[in-house]
Amino acid sequence: MMDLRRLFGSRTASAPVARERLQILLAHERGLRGQPDLLALLRSEILTVVSRHVVLDPEKVIVRMERGKTVSTLEVDIEVPNNFERSRAVAAT
Amino acid sequence: MAKVLVVTSGKGGVGKTTTTAALGAALAQSGQSVVVVDFDVGLRNLDLVMGAERRVVFDLINVVQGVAKLSQALIRDKRLEYLWLLPASQTRDKDALTDEGVKSIIDDLRTRFDWVLCDSPAGIERGATLAMRYADEAVIVTNPEVSSVRDSDRIIGMLDSKTVKAERGERVEKHVLITRYDPARAARGEMLSIDDILEILATPLLGIIPESQDVLRASNVGSPVTLNNADCAPARAYTDAARRLLGETVAMMVPTERKGLMDRLLRRRAA
Numbered sequence: 001m002m003d004l005r006r007l008f009g010s011r012t013a014s015a016p017v018a019r020e021r022l023q024i025l026l027a028h029e030r031g032l033r034g035q036p037d038l039l040a041l042l043r044s045e046i047l048t049v050v051s052r053h054v055v056l057d058p059e060k061v062i063v064r065m066e067r068g069k070t071v072s073t074l075e076v077d078i079e080v081p082n083n084f085e086r087s088r089a090v091a092a093t
Numbered sequence: 094m095a096k097v098l099v100v101t102s103g104k105g106g107v108g109k110t111t112t113t114a115a116l117g118a119a120l121a122q123s124g125q126s127v128v129v130v131d132f133d134v135g136l137r138n139l140d141l142v143m144g145a146e147r148r149v150v151f152d153l154i155n156v157v158q159g160v161a162k163l164s165q166a167l168i169r170d171k172r173l174e175y176l177w178l179l180p181a182s183q184t185r186d187k188d189a190l191t192d193e194g195v196k197s198i199i200d201d202l203r204t205r206f207d208w209v210l211c212d213s214p215a216g217i218e219r220g221a222t223l224a225m226r227y228a229d230e231a232v233i234v235t236n237p238e239v240s241s242v243r244d245s246d247r248i249i250g251m252l253d254s255k256t257v258k259a260e261r262g263e264r265v266e267k268h269v270l271i272t273r274y275d276p277a278r279a280a281r282g283e284m285l286s287i288d289d290i291l292e293i294l295a296t297p298l299l300g301i302i303p304e305s306q307d308v309l310r311a312s313n314v315g316s317p318v319t320l321n322n323a324d325c326a327p328a329r330a331y332t333d334a335a336r337r338l339l340g341e342t343v344a345m346m347v348p349t350e351r352k353g354l355m356d357r358l359l360r361r362r363a364a
Contacts, residue, residue: 013282015282015289016282018238018239019289019293022239022242022243022293023293026293029243029247030250
C-alpha cells in the first residue's frame with residue numbers, strides 16, 4: 001500500500017512544475033508592470049519605419065513574442081505584396 | 094485609530110466574502126467594533142453570508158448618492174453587538190460608485206469603528222480599485238493554485254501603486270491569507286506548498302485556512318464560520334488570523350479537523 005502510494009505520489013507531483021511556471025511568468029509580468037504595452041509599441045514603430053519605404057497593409061504586420069527561460073525571441077512578420085508600391089516619400093527622392 | 098482593511102484577490106471564488114465575514118466576526122468577538130462593507134455592487138453576497146439578506150433596506154450606493162444616511166444603511170449583526178454590515182446595491186451597476194463617494198463614506202466609517210473591512214469584488218476594474226483605494230492594510234486571499242497566485246501577484250502590484258497610501262509614498266500593509274489548503278495534497282506534491290506561494294508572492298503570511306466542509310455549512314446557514322462553529326478547523330484558523338491582525342504573535346500552523354466519534358458520525362450523515 002505504501003509503495004503504491006509512493007508510486008502515485010511521484011506521478012502526480014505537479015506542484016514543482018506549477019511553481020516553476022509561475023516564477024518565469026511573474027518575473028516577466030512584473031517587468032512589464034506600469035509600462036505601455038511593449039508589443040503594441042514595437043508594432044506601431046516598425047509599421048511607421050517600414051511604411052516610409054513600402055506601402056503596407058497595417059493588418060499584415062504581426063509581432064510575436066515567445067518567452068523562454070533565459071532568452072526570448074521576437075518574431076516580426078510583415079506581409080508585402082509581390083508588386084508592392086514604393087511609398088511616395090521615398091519614390092520622390 | 095480606525096484601520097481600513099481590504100480583502101482582495103483578483104481572482105473570483107477564492108473566498109474573499111467568506112474571509113471578510115469570518116475575520117469581521119472574529120475581530121468583533123474580541124471586542125473591536127467592526128463594519129464589513131460589501132463593494133461588489135450588482136453582485137452583493139456579503140449580506141447572504143452574514144445572514145442579513147432580509148434586513149437590507151438601504152445600501153452603499155444609496156449613501157453615495159445621498160438617498161440615505163450612513164446610519165440608515167448600516168445593519169447591526171443580531172449575534173454580535175460590535176459587528177455591522179454595510180451592504181452593496183444589488184440593482185445598480187458598479188459605475189454608480191464614485192471615488193469621492195467612497196472617500197466620504199470611508200472617512201465617516203473611520204470615525205465610528207475600530208475596523209473597516211472592505212470586501213472587494215473580483216477583477217481589477219472600478220469596484221476592485223475603489224475597494225482598495227483608501228486601505229491601510231490588505232488581506233490577499235490566495236488559493237494554492239497557479240491562476241490564483243498569478244492574480245494575487247497582480248493585485249499586490251496594484252496595492253503598491255494605485256492606493257492613496259502608495260501615491261503618498263507610504264505602504265499598504267499587505268498580508269497573504271491562503272485558503273482551501275489541503276496539507277495532505279501539498280505533502281504529496283500535488284498542490285503548491287505554503288513556502289512556494291510565499292516565496293513567489295514575497296508577502297508575509299496572515300494565516301492558512303484548511304479546505305473544509307465547515308465553510309460551506311456556515312454560508313448555507315448565513316453565519317460567519319468563526320461564529321457558526323468556533324471550534325472547527327477553519328474557524329480556529331480565522332480566529333488566529335484575526336489575532337495576528339491585532340498584533341498578537343500566534344504560532345503559524347494548519348489547524349486540522351478534530352475527529353471525535355460524534356464528528357465522524359455527523360460527517361458521514363452529512364456526506
